[in-house]
Amino acid sequence: xxxxxxxRVQSAEPLWQAKPVGIVxxxxxxxxxxxxxMAQGAQVRALVHRxxxxxxxxxxxxxxxVSTDPGVLAGCGLVVLAxxxxxxxxxxxxxxxxxxxxxxxxxxxxxxxxVLERWHGRVPRFxxxxxxxxxxxxxxxxxxxxxxxxxxxVATPTATTDPEALAEVRHLAVAVGAxxxxxxxxxxxxxxxxISHLPVLVGAALLQAAHGEAADAGGALPALVRAxxxxxxxxTTRVGGGNPELGSxxxxxxxxxxxxxLATYRTSLEELEAQLQAGQWEALEGxxxxxxxxxxxxx
Amino acid sequence: xxxxxxxRVQSAEPLWQAKPVGIVxxxxxxxxxxxxxMAQGAQVRALVHRxxxxxxxxxxxxxxxVSTDPGVLAGCGLVVLAxxxxxxxxxxxxxxxxxxxxxxxxxxxxxxxxVLERWHGRVPRFxxxxxxxxxxxxxxxxxxxxxxxxxxxVATPTATTDPEALAEVRHLAVAVGAxxxxxxxxxxxxxxxxISHLPVLVGAALLQAAHGEAADAGGALPALVRAxxxxxxxxTTRVGGGNPELGSxxxxxxxxxxxxxLATYRTSLEELEAQLQAGQWEALEGxxxxxxxxxxxxx
Numbered sequence: 001x002x003x004x005x006x007x008r009v010q011s012a013e014p015l016w017q018a019k020p021v022g023i024v025x026x027x028x029x030x031x032x033x034x035x036x037x038m039a040q041g042a043q044v045r046a047l048v049h050r051x052x053x054x055x056x057x058x059x060x061x062x063x064x065x066v067s068t069d070p071g072v073l074a075g076c077g078l079v080v081l082a083x084x085x086x087x088x089x090x091x092x093x094x095x096x097x098x099x100x101x102x103x104x105x106x107x108x109x110x111x112x113x114x115v116l117e118r119w120h121g122r123v124p125r126f127x128x129x130x131x132x133x134x135x136x137x138x139x140x141x142x143x144x145x146x147x148x149x150x151x152x153x154v155a156t157p158t159a160t161t162d163p164e165a166l167a168e169v170r171h172l173a174v175a176v177g178a179x180x181x182x183x184x185x186x187x188x189x190x191x192x193x194x195i196s197h198l199p200v201l202v203g204a205a206l207l208q209a210a211h212g213e214a215a216d217a218g219g220a221l222p223a224l225v226r227a228x229x230x231x232x233x234x235x236t237t238r239v240g241g242g243n244p245e246l247g248s249x250x251x252x253x254x255x256x257x258x259x260x261x262l263a264t265y266r267t268s269l270e271e272l273e274a275q276l277q278a279g280q281w282e283a284l285e286g287x288x289x290x291x292x293x294x295x296x297x298x299x
Numbered sequence: 300x301x302x303x304x305x306x307r308v309q310s311a312e313p314l315w316q317a318k319p320v321g322i323v324x325x326x327x328x329x330x331x332x333x334x335x336x337m338a339q340g341a342q343v344r345a346l347v348h349r350x351x352x353x354x355x356x357x358x359x360x361x362x363x364x365v366s367t368d369p370g371v372l373a374g375c376g377l378v379v380l381a382x383x384x385x386x387x388x389x390x391x392x393x394x395x396x397x398x399x400x401x402x403x404x405x406x407x408x409x410x411x412x413x414v415l416e417r418w419h420g421r422v423p424r425f426x427x428x429x430x431x432x433x434x435x436x437x438x439x440x441x442x443x444x445x446x447x448x449x450x451x452x453v454a455t456p457t458a459t460t461d462p463e464a465l466a467e468v469r470h471l472a473v474a475v476g477a478x479x480x481x482x483x484x485x486x487x488x489x490x491x492x493x494i495s496h497l498p499v500l501v502g503a504a505l506l507q508a509a510h511g512e513a514a515d516a517g518g519a520l521p522a523l524v525r526a527x528x529x530x531x532x533x534x535t536t537r538v539g540g541g542n543p544e545l546g547s548x549x550x551x552x553x554x555x556x557x558x559x560x561l562a563t564y565r566t567s568l569e570e571l572e573a574q575l576q577a578g579q580w581e582a583l584e585g586x587x588x589x590x591x592x593x594x595x596x597x598x
Contacts, residue, residue: 132529152527181526187519188527194509195528199535201575202505204590205567210493211593213563220486227480228451228487229494229597230431232538236498239531241594244587252580262572264512266565268504273561276500281551288543291503294510295540298528 014171015104019077020045021172022103024095026057026066029108029131030082031143034062036176039145045072047095048140056140070098078168081107085249089118099123104165106172110192111253112156112185120158125165128185129155130192131178138243149177156185193257195298198265200247201258203240206233313470314403318376319344320471321402323394325356325365328407328430329381330442333361335475338444344371346394347439355439369397377467380406384548388417398422403464405471409491410552411455411484419457424464427484428454429491430477437542445476452477455484492556494597497564499546500557502539505532 020043023030034044046063057066106127109115133151153173214221275284319342322329333343345362356365405426408414432450452472513520574583
């Protein structure tokens with residue numbers, strides 16, 4: 001993918017240091033990125049939608065300049081679209097128009113194929129990426145320093161992605177301490193369906209089952225399940241009880257991969273159920289032993 | 300259930316203070332209970348199976364006396380059977396023979412109906428109970444001070460449980476800072492199937508699905524799912540990737556309730572799957588919003 005005949009000379013200094021970095025959106029990802037880049041001496045220009053958000057982002061010093069005017073992005077060498085997936089897939093025309101034509105543009109969306117479909121080829125130096133860092137928080141109050149440290153930052157280049165643009169996004173990710181990875185968009189979306197989106201449905205169904213069956217039984221049971229639920233139940237349902245808009249959005253944008261993952265999951269669960277039904281205790285213990293051995297590989 | 304004609308006079312001092320407390324087993328629960336009771340000045344006499352365990356329990360000062368000889372229980376006013384469920388349901392004859400006939404006997408088993416079936420009526424002052432405290436650790440190294448503080452300690456008395464014996468177990472639970480609750484054994488087993496045993500199978504199936512589907516896909520995917528799995532995946536699978544012997548034992552002893560819970564769970568999950576399949580995004584978001592609202596009730 002390297003091009004020896006490329007006339008552009010790679011600056012000795014990465015783009016995030018040489019020119020202002022634009023960040024569109026000052027939520028958890030945008031705000032955290034602003035804090036980390038400012039701490040490293042970068043000029044950060046933030047574009048937000050609402051005046052109240054701009055005011056709060058300024059108070060929190062999440063960026064050097066914060067504006068509701070897309071013109072704030074002029075002169076940025078690299079722009080990070082730190083927007084929710086739905087706004088990323090249906091961006092405001094004035095935003096698209098304000099992106100500097102020479103700038104490297106990247107996003108932070110958690111599903112990559114639909115993002116590429118929308119953006120690749122429409123802006124010249126687009127790089128699809130996904131910093132995999134999160135907390136339970138959202139909005140302009142959510143940004144924290146150090147969010148990306150040690151976390152994966154996955155880029156999903158295509159055959160025609162500008163390799164220099166890709167390298168600039170890598171410099172940015174490495175600068176905030178992230179662990180840089182690349183893969184194709186389809187593999188990314190398949191992987192996150194299994195390890196990120198499926199757990200949401202698995203945990204949500206557990207909350208509904210525990211509540212619903214106890215409510216149907218009545219008597220002491222609704223209060224009892226609530227009194228006896230321990231840290232194990234809390235952990236198993238943490239992402240399942242998370243932000244419903246976000247969960248629904250991920251399901252919608254990654255529908256096919258998530259349906260496949262659900263079918264696989266159902267098969268695994270039905271096998272455990274069959275072993276329990278048939279009293280095949282050695283087989284059940286073997287399956288639980290396999291799960292016990294697998295888990296450290298995912299940590 | 301109180302008996303005004305009862306000739307025995309309730310001691311002003313709870314039994315755990317008035318006489319030595321016997322603890323059978325020095326694992327997580329037995330060792331932790333020994334530490335907490337010793338810290339409150341109780342005499343604790345521990346019975347263990349293996350000489351090496353006895354030696355280590357003495358080194359860790361988990362009890363006043365530790366022995367492999369069941370005779371150590373002589374003179375105890377209250378004996379806690381802190382044994383795994385399988386040994387509790389099939390106890391050694393020499394253990395049963397060594398239990399002082401006047402002593403209050405309780406257990407710590409996580410399923411109550413089979414424990415009652417085995418023990419109720421066979422020793423005169425038996426109280427089935429379940430301190431719901433745990434860590435990922437097991438064995439003689441696992442015991443820690445303060446394990447029971449703020450955690451539920453559930454007793455499941457029957458119509459013929461000695462009310463004084465029940466009160467003595469309550470004194471013991473309260474002394475170590477636990478939150479005392481009583482309910483019937485069937486309700487207990489129903490509740491723990493939903494909030495404790497079902498999460499084990501739900502999480503184990505998730506580990507198997509993520510591993511199995513990625514292995515089938517091949518290429519970069521097996522490494523990718525492991526690299527991208529975040530704290531959300533780790534939390535959702537924590538109890539599912541736990542001790543397989545313990546998981547299998549709980550499933551075996553609480554089989555009927557767990558099968559019912561699994562059927563309810565499958566229905567909840569299939570409803571989410573149908574919404575995803577049909578693209579009913581408002582219904583899916585509504586279901587996730589319900590889960591989001593339910594979760595704090597279980598914390």
